[in-house]
Amino acid sequence: MNPDLAETERFFHRKIPLTRAMGIRVEACDGHGLVLTAPLEANHNHLGTAFGGSLAALATLAGYGLLWLELGDRDAHIVVRRSELDYRHPVTGTLRAICHRPPEAELGLFRKTFAKAGKARIRLEVSVEEAGRVCTAFSGTFVAIR
Amino acid sequence: MNPDLAETERFFHRKIPLTRAMGIRVEACDGHGLVLTAPLEANHNHLGTAFGGSLAALATLAGYGLLWLELGDRDAHIVVRRSELDYRHPVTGTLRAICHRPPEAELGLFRKTFAKAGKARIRLEVSVEEAGRVCTAFSGTFVAIR
Numbered sequence: 001m002n003p004d005l006a007e008t009e010r011f012f013h014r015k016i017p018l019t020r021a022m023g024i025r026v027e028a029c030d031g032h033g034l035v036l037t038a039p040l041e042a043n044h045n046h047l048g049t050a051f052g053g054s055l056a057a058l059a060t061l062a063g064y065g066l067l068w069l070e071l072g073d074r075d076a077h078i079v080v081r082r083s084e085l086d087y088r089h090p091v092t093g094t095l096r097a098i099c100h101r102p103p104e105a106e107l108g109l110f111r112k113t114f115a116k117a118g119k120a121r122i123r124l125e126v127s128v129e130e131a132g133r134v135c136t137a138f139s140g141t142f143v144a145i146r
Numbered sequence: 147m148n149p150d151l152a153e154t155e156r157f158f159h160r161k162i163p164l165t166r167a168m169g170i171r172v173e174a175c176d177g178h179g180l181v182l183t184a185p186l187e188a189n190h191n192h193l194g195t196a197f198g199g200s201l202a203a204l205a206t207l208a209g210y211g212l213l214w215l216e217l218g219d220r221d222a223h224i225v226v227r228r229s230e231l232d233y234r235h236p237v238t239g240t241l242r243a244i245c246h247r248p249p250e251a252e253l254g255l256f257r258k259t260f261a262k263a264g265k266a267r268i269r270l271e272v273s274v275e276e277a278g279r280v281c282t283a284f285s286g287t288f289v290a291i292r
Contacts, residue, residue, distance in 0.1 A: 015192035018200050021167035046161035052210075052226040053203025054164050060199045079236075080198040085229045 005029055008065055011074070019061060022054060026065065033101040034066040037094055050091035050128075050135075059085065059126040059138035062099035066124060067142055070107060071114065076144045081121065083140035091128060091135045099126045110144075118146040151175055154211055157220070165207060168200060172211065179247040180212040183240055196237035196274075196281075205231065205272040205284035208245035212270060213288055216253060217260065222290045227267065229286035237274060237281045245272045256290075264292040 009026040012019040023042045027035040036058055043054035060080055067078050101107070106122065113120035121143045128136035155172040158165040169188045173181040182204055189200035206226055213224050247253070252268065259266035267289045274282035 011192070016197050016199075017188055017190070018168065018197055021188070022164065042163055042167070044163070046157070047223060047225075051162050051164055051203070052229075053162075053206045056202035056206060056229070056231075057197070057199025060202060064198075077193060079193075080231075080233055082233065083198075083202070083231045085202075085226075085231075087226055087228065090225075 002029065004069060008069060011068075012061065012065070016061075018057060022057065024058065024061065029066075029069055031101060032098070034062055034069065034099045036062045036065065036097045040091075040093055040095065043095055047090070050095050052087060054095060055087070055091065055128055055136045056083075056085055056138070058095050058097045059128060059136065060140065062097040062126045063124045063138075063140050063142050066099040066101065067122070067144060071111065071144060073146075076114070076146055078142060078144045081141045081143050083138060086137040087135075088137065089130075089133065089135040091130050093130060095128060096130065097126050097128045097138075099124055114144050114146070120144050148175065150215060154215060157214075158207065158211070162207070164203060168203065170204065170207065173242075175212075175215055177247060178244070180208055180215065180245045182208045182211065182243045186237075186239055186241065189241055193236070196241050198233060200241060201233070201237065201274055201282045202229075202231055202284070204241050204243045205274060205282065206286065208243040208272045209270040209284075209286050209288055212245040212247065213268070213290060217257065217290060222260070222292055224288060224290045227287045227289050229284060232283040233281075234283065235276075235279065235281040237276050239276060241274060242276065243272050243274045245270055260290050260292070266290050
């Protein structure tokens with residue numbers, strides 16, 4: 001595993017206990033975005049499919065994670081300000097959330113504003129996918145504060 | 147504790163493992179709504195305040211819980227279809243979510259439609275409050291299917 005990803009996973013597990021209880025893994029991060037997974041065993045509901053609360057938590061964490069990796073600044077306070085979730089289809093196996101990397105112009109502006117003003121906001125899209133289709137669509141506004 | 151509340155708490159803990167990991171308690175249910183709590187110890191983030199994912203999960207569960215208690219039908223499949231969360235202030239102690247009981251006319255229509263058509267939807271408002279102010283506002287659409 002990429003050492004940055006292993007470090008991010010350890011950071012999550014050490015600092016945010018729910019991520020340990022959920023069994024969250026940081027699977028990949030590349031030009032397309034950040035991928036987090038969590039096993040169904042720890043995250044099912046009474047119907048045996050993924051619990052809506054677990055899907056919301058995983059998607060929110062994927063947004064945080066992408067910004068942590070992008071900013072490379074562990075002292076930045078990153079918080080979620082607003083989010084919208086659209087639950088389209090049940091997830092019947094491993095929960096797999098992809099935070100899509102925003103266009104470089106948006107990320108560049110976010111980094112520049114953060115460096116200059118010590119505060120910046122950005123909108124991120126996360127999808128939880130299974131068998132090639134989007135089961136949960138998340139859209140969130142995140143704020144980074146130094 | 148009201149036996150219905152104790153039974154609902156056991157149902158959550160048995161059927162949705164994340165609710166056990168989060169330490170969720172069903173605190174009260176009356177004409178105003180349903181109150182769920184969760185300790186900060188199991189639900190904090192890297193800043194020591196409540197993790198956004200835990201807040202989303204607790205608020206979502208409060209919506210489920212209110213409908214379970216209202217329908218009194220454990221075979222009903224209740225799912226969240228859409229949700230919006232507005233994170234206004236950090237939560238620094240126990241997470242406390244209140245699902246506000248909708249007006250009787252709305253609940254009556256929901257129950258009647260469910261009984262007749264085997265499917266009904268309703269919008270629910272949940273607030274996570276601390277020291278008398280709303281820290282997180284959740285609004286969600288839930289669907290019950292027989």
